[in-house]
Amino acid sequence: MVGIAQYFGLNSEQIDSYREHGYIILNQIFTYQDCQSFVKHMEDLKYGRKSIKGFKQQNKYGYRTFNQHFYDSEVLKFLISPHLRQPLSDCLGDEPEAIQTMHFYEGSEHERHQDQYYLPDCMSAWIAMTNVDQENGALRVQPGSHTGRLITKKDVPLEFSQAETYEDQQKNRYFPEVDKVFVENGNEEISIFVNLGDVVLFHGRLIHGGSPVLRKGSPRHALACHYIPFQSDNWDRDWPRISFDGNRRIKYRSND
Numbered sequence: 001m002v003g004i005a006q007y008f009g010l011n012s013e014q015i016d017s018y019r020e021h022g023y024i025i026l027n028q029i030f031t032y033q034d035c036q037s038f039v040k041h042m043e044d045l046k047y048g049r050k051s052i053k054g055f056k057q058q059n060k061y062g063y064r065t066f067n068q069h070f071y072d073s074e075v076l077k078f079l080i081s082p083h084l085r086q087p088l089s090d091c092l093g094d095e096p097e098a099i100q101t102m103h104f105y106e107g108s109e110h111e112r113h114q115d116q117y118y119l120p121d122c123m124s125a126w127i128a129m130t131n132v133d134q135e136n137g138a139l140r141v142q143p144g145s146h147t148g149r150l151i152t153k154k155d156v157p158l159e160f161s162q163a164e165t166y167e168d169q170q171k172n173r174y175f176p177e178v179d180k181v182f183v184e185n186g187n188e189e190i191s192i193f194v195n196l197g198d199v200v201l202f203h204g205r206l207i208h209g210g211s212p213v214l215r216k217g218s219p220r221h222a223l224a225c226h227y228i229p230f231q232s233d234n235w236d237r238d239w240p241r242i243s244f245d246g247n248r249r250i251k252y253r254s255n256d
């Protein structure tokens with residue numbers, strides 16, 4: 001098992017802060033050793049020193065892997081770590097079910113977006129596996145934006161044609177809409193600097209993205225984990241929804 005010895009939920013101040021700002025930083029949830037051995041695992045896979053069936057990197061928003069927990073128990077271990085269960089449940093007001101992972105080898109420089117566009121009702125636990133500073137592409141967020149407008153697939157349909165790729169759709173139609181909401185909200189954007197083992201919990205409506213990478217090529221390992229409330233029916237993927245007990249269910253939207 002990874003993580004420090006005891007499991008805590010959020011105190012009332014932390015819950016209030018999460019509700020007000022749409023994110024909260026939890027310090028030292030995972031140990032130096034947990035993070036170091038995970039980074040080694042990821043680097044070994046990247047450079048072919050180790051192989052695992054299904055392993056694939058995407059060169060999209062920096063080097064990353066997508067849903068590696070489907071085939072890699074090292075990722076699954078973090079995704080459903082008991083250290084995250086109660087804090088997530090305190091934020092969601094329901095039992096969390098794990099739905100998605102992305103491991104970033106480096107800063108993504110991802111444009112501003114809201115995760116609930118892609119995964120309705122979700123929230124995120126973003127685990128820093130290396131120290132994250134001004135230079136290697138910190139997470140940037142607009143505090144309070146989780147109470148502003150959410151751009152959904154009804155506003156910007158996620159449809160492509162021969163003439164328009166997914167990337168075009170995002171760049172030409174989706175990101176500009178989020179930028180409009182960002183301006184409407186009016187709050188300052190901030191970059192979040194954290195140490196390895198820290199976790200940023202954030203609301204799925206929070207406008208966020210990746211800060212510019214000033215030191216090109218610098219490693220910045222982070223595992224972004226996404227969760228949905230158990231009661232949510234807002235789900236149309238065929239991916240398993242994984243409980244913290246390890247149970248898996250495939251649950252489709254019951255209406256519309």
Ligand SMILES: O=C(O)CCC(=O)C(=O)O
Nearest residue numbers: 104107108110209210224
């Ligand atoms: O890690 C990053 O740079 C961005 C992560 C992100 O945008 C996400 O997890 O949705």
